[in-house]
Amino acid sequence: MSDALLMREDNDGICKLTLSRPGAYNSLSMELMQALIAAFDAIADDHSVRVVVLSGSGRGFCSGHDLKQMLGEGAEDYYQCTFDTCSELMQRVVNLPMPVIAQVHGVATAAGCQLVASCDLAVAAASSCFATPGVNIGLFCSTPMVALSRSVSKKHAMEMLLLGDMISAEKAAEIGLVNWVVDDDLVAQKALEVAGKIAASSRKAISIGKQAYVRQIDKPLNEAYAECSRVMTENMLTHDAGEGIDAFIQKRKPLWQHR
Template sequence: MSDTETPLKPAEKPTANTAPFVIRTDNDGADGVTTLSLNRPDELNALSEGMLATLQLELDDIADDRSVRVVVLEGAGRAFCAGHNLKQMRANYSLAYQQELFATCSKMMQSVLRLPQPVIAKVRGLATAAGCQLVATCDLAVAADDAKLATSGINVGLFCSTPGVAVGRAVPRKHAMDLLLTGDFLEAPRAAEIGLINRAVPDDRLDEDVAELAAKLARKSAHALALGKQAFYRQLEMGITDAYAFAGDEMARNMMDRDAAEGIDAFIEKRDPEWDQGPRSDPRSEDD
């Protein structure tokens, strides 16, 4: 195949498996909590063309849905996500295809970061290569204590360069390079120790733990969470002087928002706050 052949299509050809790639469940356990379940357990929820396209569509829809306050991302079956679909990649052996595939995946990962709602990864089983990247990309991550995470591409001769972008921003450099160079698997408790996930819990407590965390976030000001998430990731790319200047301006503007006034008044008056409706895809939009 030549390097000029047709690149990645928005969705893969139909197969015998007609189940949706991603199952969306709204108000899952608490108002405002939406769960996205990667739904190819027979393929360990690999990020195939169809999986990437469907996940991107769901994220785009959620970004504009003010009824969604928190997103939980999980995988069906015995894996969270085993990374890219290597069989599909080998079957489309052209440079143009591979470049488009990784660009599509990178766009999806950045959509998770830009989503106004917090995203929690609920990890069972394996999270390898781009699956580990997805865990590192999510704002928070909780895993069953028997889950295993790895940037294992090096074991098949494919260095996990794009997973390294997310993992290298989630853990210290030496830990990131250890994962990337060796391809070794981390048990979830060790992943928590180095900061790749927030915590590891017994498998029979994972659902309850994540549900409690999601419900806790859903009770916060969705506008403040969206604004704060956006500001946090922006300041990480700045020098410290610029970061303080930017963050100070953000806090000053945040202080002028309706939710901040309501929250402070509620604190003073010893009552529960009544927050605004929900997050905006642009938390600084003028339709306030």
């Protein structure tokens, strides 16, 4: 991971990743996407991490793909590689065993909005704004559409994709793109507060639950229940489930071993 592109800070089970291309609104260059993929791969195997907070440096969260870099390359193979790498990155976020919280300020547009939609939770500054504006430059936001359509309703997703307009943080919360909207100076505090609550839980239980959610969400109802019945049984057999139940009965705080 290059400090020039991505910064990592770990504290009490919370891993904070900060996109660090402030002069380019943290646009997703090929190098930044590769750095993020490498970081998520490392985090997936890091048993000290229980939750990830993803933020941006400078004036905004992320403005999407680095169009200057893409046009500079100007070749079909490079375009395909760019979008494949972006798709790989978004799937890393979704499939990471730990929850990922987007901490959003400024703009989150195009692939930046896609990144927010791919995260499990999102905290937004009141002045932040969101858009999938590709239609305005003749480039429909088709890959952001994948994440967006899985985060908000069809009509709201199509409104954003077809009109390309900026929406406010309040509107983003109304349609389910973000969870919380707070004063600008409180966004980092709120993200860490949410992360702290997650980090205080059993890492094993959270990991089992997040992965089960991803697997069941698009299954037919009967298959989803069959899958989650199996998962609940698996969860019941873990050390932390036994400890948690004992602690509940004994009215004491559980001592998680994250196994």
